[in-house]
Amino acid sequence: MGKKPVLNMADLAERAGVSMASVSRALSGAPGVSEATRTRIRTLAQDLSYTVSPDAARLARGSNGRIAVVTPDVAHWFYASMLDGIVTALHDSELDVLLYEVQEERERRRFFDELPARRQVDALVLIALPISDDERSRLDLMGVPVVMAGGTLGDHPHVRIDDAAAAHQAAAHLVGVGHERIAMINATGHWTLEYAAPSERLHGFTRALHDAALPLDPELVVTERWGSGGGAEAMSRLLGLSRPPTAVVAFSDEMAFGALRTLRRAALRVPQDMSVVGIDDHSVADMLDLTTVQQPVVEQGRVAGLLVREVVEHGAARSPYVTLPTHVVVRGTTAPPPPAPGALG
């Protein structure tokens, strides 16, 4: 009857003819064992395929080895790429990742009320998740450092892009090829909480027009819900205008995709009749030949991963605020505007 199902440290110690203390030290790399003993124990552990129980170790030591990543949507291109960067950066560390998806309001509430990650992790990485003040104070209860990937959160470490600059680049590109009547398709969040990106990008857009001494026609700024459906809808509205634009900056590639769909259905040619530029450089943008402002998403995740490692390992990050650059990728959806009807040339 009854051997333990799995070998524990006491068993190993016995077989090695030493105390548990030595085993623990040998395996963890702590000083206080001779090299000979250490090697012997390690070899034995290997042979018996023994592993220290992370839970027991963590309990005895008080915290270690795990972080939580919180994402609004596991499957969405943007968040998934971020997550990819984060786990990649963590690959050669000892940190494991506990994954939480807080998509709907219900899960959101559950996450902040119950704090399921509480006492389980050494740090938290939030992927582009706007947070209310109440929620921030709940987070503080967890008593662990937080880093924000793809946005900002108080004075917690973060990585992000300059949204205003990105939109500015998009609009400036259109100005550069000769457009004067440029629209912006902006996004509105699906939660009560607003992301900062929409207003930032609108500012950048506005500033670009201003810099080019172009008037800003309020009709040409349309806001729809986030996603390609919203983009399609927004483009319909723009086409319905008495004086439609000749080019449009979309809040994101996804919205640009929707806009392109509307244009195709309306039998308008891109870029001859209408230029479109997105923001993101979504993996599909290349396939659809969409001109866009590229932002390094995986890289943002990677930096977030490095930040969280620093924070966990050294208590703080050396340079906790990182803004990564964006740049225009010219493809086939932008060109000079068609000659104005009744124009001289």
Added chain:
Amino acid sequence: MGKKPVLNMADLAERAGVSMASVSRALSGAPGVSEATRTRIRTLAQDLSYTVSPDAARLARGSNGRIAVVTPDVAHWFYASMLDGIVTALHDSELDVLLYEVQEERERRRFFDELPARRQVDALVLIALPISDDERSRLDLMGVPVVMAGGTLGDHPHVRIDDAAAAHQAAAHLVGVGHERIAMINATGHWTLEYAAPSERLHGFTRALHDAALPLDPELVVTERWGSGGGAEAMSRLLGLSRPPTAVVAFSDEMAFGALRTLRRAALRVPQDMSVVGIDDHSVADMLDLTTVQQPVVEQGRVAGLLVREVVEHGAARSPYVTLPTHVVVRGTTAPPPPAPGALG
């Protein structure tokens, strides 16, 4: 000096004027405390925002509350959708998810050698990860149940689609609209280990031709590496043939996208000059108007999540082998073949 940084159960018990045992029982829902006491303790815990330490609980109880999900690529559409289904299915359970990405060979080896998830989880979900026999025996060392999502693995519980049937449906659709010279673009894995899908899909394809009494021209089966690049390459080879096909079944939508790109660059019209059908119903397929065989990816993940819950909670799943249906989604990339050069009609 020295209060504990965080409230523990002993503190709570003291403040509540009861023993730890009662607190534990009250909080965990175990019998042996009166309703009155239970409520009182719970309220107090709430007020003090106390949470049981999952690690200590797990240690004392011997295992509980966490599963590992292993995916080849966090960011890839297919795996990300699977993962989404899994975490969604786990949302209203008490299970947390530990995420492991084993992308490159190095990480793969590390994962199977070190078994970082070992002693940390109650079960393992593998997302479409082909596994060698050696690796399987390593996995057995973990001593926890394994479920496979998007494939099979010995007699472990699994969810998947019928790959042969999917390819059969794709080819049959093309036969149905009148094609007789149909190619297949097949995929080859990027690892040494082969997925089962390519050969299965090839079988389904072959069988469909056979069922329609069409000859199978070996020239028309081309295999390229997985991904849209491979699809593009494969299509080039097909176009180089002395007698090119009039239609093609691609291993996946991604490969179909590549094929479409090649066709566009070759100035061939789709579907007038060439019909293309993919498999997956990738989120972008709709955007590119690609006819495809839809497979329920998120749903497969969801089912995998349910399976793992059953396995963890009841020790076994009631029906551990699930095959989900696929079906053709007709869009704009398939049409009858062009009239044969020199044909009578």
Added chain:
DNA sequence: ATGCTCTACGTAAGCGCTTGCGTGATGACG
């Protein structure tokens, strides 16, 4: 030899919980 410092190792006290078992109180029953 004596005394001292090091090093390698063992002892044992926790870490924060769960749970089998024991106990007194309570109520049912004859």
Added chain:
DNA sequence: CGTCATCACGCAAGCGCTTACGTAGAGCAT
């Protein structure tokens, strides 16, 4: 009014580790 379940609860023994502290022996200088 005695007898026995039953129930609510406390006691204390772990769960599998880490680590402060203690100790024996080796090495060295005196």
